[in-house]
Amino acid sequence: MTTARQLPNYLVSRYQGWKATGYADNKAWYRRLASEGQHPRAMIISCCDSRVHVTSIFGADQGEFFIHRNIANLVPPYEPDGQKHGTSAAVEYAVTALKVAHVIVMGHSACGGVRGFYDMTMGLAPELSEETSFVGRWMDLLKPGYERIKADRSGPDCIDALEKEAVKVSLDNLMTFPFVKSAVEAEEITLHGLWHDIGEGDLLWYDSADDRFKPV
Structure with missing residues (x-):
């Protein structure tokens, strides 16, 4: 017990x-x-980090946001394999049952999950490379983003870029869910990517047309 x-x-x-x-x-x-x-207007997928407080940032009341938090605000691709998928279940419920109007992925500065992934790629966190590491295997979801930037980035600049890539990877993966894709195409929901600077209080939004994060 x-x-x-x-x-x-x-x-x-x-x-x-x-x-x-x-x-x-x-x-x-x-x-x-x-x-x-509950009849929330938006779903927010954010990091577990205790410094990221989305209800305070947006001044939200109870019942306004459907919030899902995980390590590094990642959304896995659509994989109906009979396994347990907490994030995918939350997305399904928000879109198909609650009919939210917006799905927002919010990354942030100084993300420990992203830093762990970077250290793992540099050989500095062997414990995360172990198959038994839940964090390491979860952060493998960021590999497509790392592949996009690794040739041009290094050190702190790479970590900052990876935090934003985590948002982009999640947005890409959201569109692999058939019910999300059809809702977006029917203009029933909109997807949004944000990055929050904890120390400065800044908030950037992802403009997919320009592939850039811009001030809100």
Whole structure:
């Protein structure tokens, strides 16, 4: 049996403060969300990084975003092979069940997953090269992006470019999902790529026509 314990005291006190203020002041709204279900306008696929807080960046309320987070905000290609695919399941639910209007992939600066992938390619992270490494095998998804830039990039410049390639790879892979491709072609949803500079607070969007990231 799993050994589970009471929450740390600091989380308990924070919850109790929210219940007494944030929830109490908006009780009718929360009950409406519970009874009417969720109707998010957008799905956001972002990194697990604790410094990336998409609801704060966009000032979102509860019920506005359907959020999926994983290492390096990657979307795998469409592979209906009977295996367990958490990210693919989230995309399917957002597009086919929730009917979101936008799917947004947001990368960020100083991404540990991307740095790990770079170190792995340089032979500096042998533990990630092991077949038993979940992170390493997940980051293999970035290989197409690395192949696009490796001839012209190195060092920190390569890592910065790889963070943006992670967004582009995910956008490419989203279009391999038949239900995403058909929804995009029918103009039922739009896809968006973003990159967030944590230290400067900047936000760039990917212009596929120019193959460039530009300030929002």
